[in-house]
Amino acid sequence: MVLIEDILKNARNRHIPVMLDEGMEFLLKYIKENNICNILEIGSAVGYSAIRFALLKDNIKVTSIEINEELHHEALANVTSFGLGDRINLILGDALKIEVDGNYDLIFIDAAKSQYINFFEKYKNYLTPNGVIVTDNLSFHGLVENPTLTHNRNTRQLVRKIAKYIDFLKENKEFETTFYHKGDGISISRRIAK
Ligand code: SAH
Numbered sequence: 634m635v636l637i638e639d640i641l642k643n644a645r646n647r648h649i650p651v652m653l654d655e656g657m658e659f660l661l662k663y664i665k666e667n668n669i670c671n672i673l674e675i676g677s678a679v680g681y682s683a684i685r686f687a688l689l690k691d692n693i694k695v696t697s698i699e700i701n702e703e704l705h706h707e708a709l710a711n712v713t714s715f716g717l718g719d720r721i722n723l724i725l726g727d728a729l730k731i732e733v734d735g736n737y738d739l740i741f742i743d744a745a746k747s748q749y750i751n752f753f754e755k756y757k758n759y760l761t762p763n764g765v766i767v768t769d770n771l772s773f774h775g776l777v778e779n780p781t782l783t784h785n786r787n788t789r790q791l792v793r794k795i796a797k798y799i800d801f802l803k804e805n806k807e808f809e810t811t812f813y814h815k816g817d818g819i820s821i822s823r824r825i826a827k
């Protein structure tokens with residue numbers, strides 16, 4: 634039998650950026666309190682977060698997109714071992730290229746940080762009327778708040794991209810966003826009622 638703790642430990646040992654515990658607890662609480670049923674996740678990795686969401690309640694359905702074929706297959710195996718194949722739909726592909734079906738109460742952006750604005754602009758069209766977009770890793774290990782700590786060029790570029798995404802959310806006329814210092818930094822954006 635596979636335990637969720639083993640999936641988590643194994644992923645962390647391999648430096649796969651699965652959600653931090655504090656962020657996960659925060660998001661699970663949000664999903665529960667707001668009766669979220671249909672979730673779309675961008676970035677499945679090994680399926681850890683998708684499984685945690687689905688285990689919350691029997692009426693929760695998760696669609697999750699992953700670009701990396703190996704990780705996608707690992708996620709499939711993990712989901713199957715939890716008997717959740719009927720409630721977690723794993724899609725292999727680039728979230729910016731593929732088309733998904735349906736509308737979602739919660740869309741969780743947890744993939745390439747350089748593409749956050751593009752993910753947001755594409756997937757806002759898949760929200761239910763009261764749906765929200767949740768984004769992870771807005772703090773990026775604290776580097777977004779303290780960019781001078783970044784010496785690596787690629788990291789610096791990513792930090793700049795995340796800062797740009799945060800500005801994009803703050804200035805957005807269509808969505809109102811709340812930022813939470815939970816885990817690695819999480820935001821929740823909801824459409825402003827007209
Ligand atoms: N949500 C997972 C962690 C995801 S890590 C958890 O908490 O358990 C981020 C994942 O996003 C990586 O596996 C990466 O391969 C994937 N990814 C990056 N860019 C993507 C894209 N354009 N489309 C789909 N997946 C992407």
Ligand code: MG
Pocket residue numbers: 650651652743769770
């Ligand atoms: Mg993350």
